[in-house]
Amino acid sequence: MQLVYFASLREALGCAEENYTPPHDVTTVEELIRHLRTRSDIHAAALHSSKMLRVAVNQTHAKPDHPVSDEDEVAIFPPVTGG
Amino acid sequence: MARISVQIDDFDIAAEIAALQNGDLSIGGLVTFTGTVRDVGGTLDSMTLEHYPGMTEKQLQLIAGQAEERWPLAGCTIIHRYGTLKPGENIVLVITASAHRKAAFEAAEFLMDFLKSEAPFWKKEDGQEGSLWVDASDRDTVALERWQKTKTE
Numbered sequence: 001m002q003l004v005y006f007a008s009l010r011e012a013l014g015c016a017e018e019n020y021t022p023p024h025d026v027t028t029v030e031e032l033i034r035h036l037r038t039r040s041d042i043h044a045a046a047l048h049s050s051k052m053l054r055v056a057v058n059q060t061h062a063k064p065d066h067p068v069s070d071e072d073e074v075a076i077f078p079p080v081t082g083g
Numbered sequence: 084m085a086r087i088s089v090q091i092d093d094f095d096i097a098a099e100i101a102a103l104q105n106g107d108l109s110i111g112g113l114v115t116f117t118g119t120v121r122d123v124g125g126t127l128d129s130m131t132l133e134h135y136p137g138m139t140e141k142q143l144q145l146i147a148g149q150a151e152e153r154w155p156l157a158g159c160t161i162i163h164r165y166g167t168l169k170p171g172e173n174i175v176l177v178i179t180a181s182a183h184r185k186a187a188f189e190a191a192e193f194l195m196d197f198l199k200s201e202a203p204f205w206k207k208e209d210g211q212e213g214s215l216w217v218d219a220s221d222r223d224t225v226a227l228e229r230w231q232k233t234k235t236e
Contacts, residue, residue: 007216056135075135080203081199081206081217081218082205082206
């Protein structure tokens, strides 16, 4: 899947976009976040608070139980502050 | 169909009003909201806005569609800038047009409340103490919940 990061999360991870294949047992947004935390200490710290994370699957806001698959574009970012 | 634009350049409010009105004599009221870069303490050098190209336009179109379903609008315009902006500069413009003012006022407020909570923009303030990402405000969530509770008309 294509993982996209924005704002403070992009800076914390030092990455704007990456192609990534999670393990097969990762089927939802929540499972993906939980898995990504195990990739490194930096990931664990940056993704630590679920309350401070928002996720969009294929450019639509998604809840924790939303399914994710390998063809998806999954964006992870802090709460938005536009306007 | 709403006019949606996500752009670096500034916007011309009078030209946008004229474009939305476009000779439609059924329009009796237009409401405009302009959001600008605030610098309360005199410590802000500039503000940089980042967004999610593709999703931003989609999300603004979705929000505009919800407003058009909810109120009898003749049309609406949403323009949001990104990039680096100085204090006092324009950030966002919302214009709503309707036969009567109530629908136009309410729809403009609805659009701003949803935009602030759902459009993928992030602000970073560059000032004397370095660069800091702006935290999301709980007030924005409260403003959104109000619309989910009250269904007008």
